[in-house]
Amino acid sequence: MSASGITRRSFAAGSALLALGGAPRAQGFAGLDERADGFARVVPGRKFSFPADHGPHPEFRIEWWYVTANLRDAAGNAYGAQWTLFRQALQPGTALEGWATQQVWMAHAAVTRADTHRATETYARGGVGQAGVEAAPFRAWIDAWQMRALDGFDANTIAPLELTASTVEFSYTLKLSADRPLVLQGDAGFSRKSEREQASYYYSQPFFKVAGDLTIDEKPVAVTGLAWMDREWSSQPLAKDQSGWDWFALHFDGGEKLMLYRMRQTDEKHYASGNWISPDGKATPLATTEITMTPKATTEIAGRRIPTSWHVAIPRLNLAIDCTPLNPRSWMGTSFAYWEGPISFAGSHRGVGYLELTGY
Numbered sequence: 001m002s003a004s005g006i007t008r009r010s011f012a013a014g015s016a017l018l019a020l021g022g023a024p025r026a027q028g029f030a031g032l033d034e035r036a037d038g039f040a041r042v043v044p045g046r047k048f049s050f051p052a053d054h055g056p057h058p059e060f061r062i063e064w065w066y067v068t069a070n071l072r073d074a075a076g077n078a079y080g081a082q083w084t085l086f087r088q089a090l091q092p093g094t095a096l097e098g099w100a101t102q103q104v105w106m107a108h109a110a111v112t113r114a115d116t117h118r119a120t121e122t123y124a125r126g127g128v129g130q131a132g133v134e135a136a137p138f139r140a141w142i143d144a145w146q147m148r149a150l151d152g153f154d155a156n157t158i159a160p161l162e163l164t165a166s167t168v169e170f171s172y173t174l175k176l177s178a179d180r181p182l183v184l185q186g187d188a189g190f191s192r193k194s195e196r197e198q199a200s201y202y203y204s205q206p207f208f209k210v211a212g213d214l215t216i217d218e219k220p221v222a223v224t225g226l227a228w229m230d231r232e233w234s235s236q237p238l239a240k241d242q243s244g245w246d247w248f249a250l251h252f253d254g255g256e257k258l259m260l261y262r263m264r265q266t267d268e269k270h271y272a273s274g275n276w277i278s279p280d281g282k283a284t285p286l287a288t289t290e291i292t293m294t295p296k297a298t299t300e301i302a303g304r305r306i307p308t309s310w311h312v313a314i315p316r317l318n319l320a321i322d323c324t325p326l327n328p329r330s331w332m333g334t335s336f337a338y339w340e341g342p343i344s345f346a347g348s349h350r351g352v353g354y355l356e357l358t359g360y
Helices: 012-019
Strands: 062-072 078-089 103-113 116-125 131-134 139-142 145-154 159-166 170-177 190-192 199-216 219-234 242-252 257-265 271-277 283-286 292-301 304-314 319-325 338-347 351-357
Touching: 062 199, 062 338, 062 351, 078 131, 078 139, 078 145, 078 219, 078 338, 078 351, 103 131, 103 139, 103 170, 103 199, 103 338, 159 199, 170 219, 190 271, 199 242, 199 257, 219 242, 219 351, 242 304, 242 338, 304 338, 304 351, 319 351
Parallel strands: none
Antiparallel strands: 062 078, 062 219, 078 103, 103 116, 131 139, 139 145, 145 159, 159 170, 170 199, 190 199, 199 219, 242 257, 242 351, 257 271, 271 283, 292 304, 304 319, 319 338, 338 351
């Protein structure tokens, strides 16, 4: 949740503070349970507007633009790619300009193959042109990494786009197209994260088709596949008794899509939510009581036991699937470490997707 993971789902707050020499004080993942006095609140009834809402919302504390892609080469070998840009306001109030700005940016990029997972992060101060997002023409960037609108861009599908990232170990240039409108998550874009006040504004583009090139260790390969974009903004998406989340974005062979997340609570009365999306884009929200998410196997990484294989059941949809990671060691060893990588699933349905696990 996108986290991307809220991240879908995310953690820009604590990570940005760490980058500036600070440290989060709260126990929840990356400080996302800290009080957000002075920042805008997420409330039901927002009317989304595009392209404006593709741009930043500096009155809220945290925000992210999150893309995950399930890819294959001509020989059928599977890959994953992640591109995430986070914005965080260090303090509330009128946005300042230049180096005085309270806006900090962070980005993650990763590629995954069955035998390797490569990830990196970078930071930037806002206000000086090093990073930012423009709603029209749409462009999100940090240094040379960017997600930008191509000719014929439609704000209602946020497509077509070009996605680029480059490091010493890997790079990719991917073109994303979509012919279905954006999907509002939760209650018309109001996405609850607990039974209390925690919530985000959340929409997705789960229908991206992808074509491009991916390079690992200077070995390029042409790839095609499916991608999912999550957009969220909030000021306090975690409660004090929530340590992190388990988030799925799934592409079904029949053309359906499924978004699920489980916010883990210390009393083990976890808060779950989901959205079943038909091939034509119609969304059916799923309640906590309808969703069963059960870890089936763990992987030991960095001294932690990470639940990397799962069983998911939703009786109303006659759905019961087992999810298996492409690479169980898809560990994002970033400032606030988490697991994120491509998965496949089988059982009552088949397909591919992405899994994000935070707070372990």
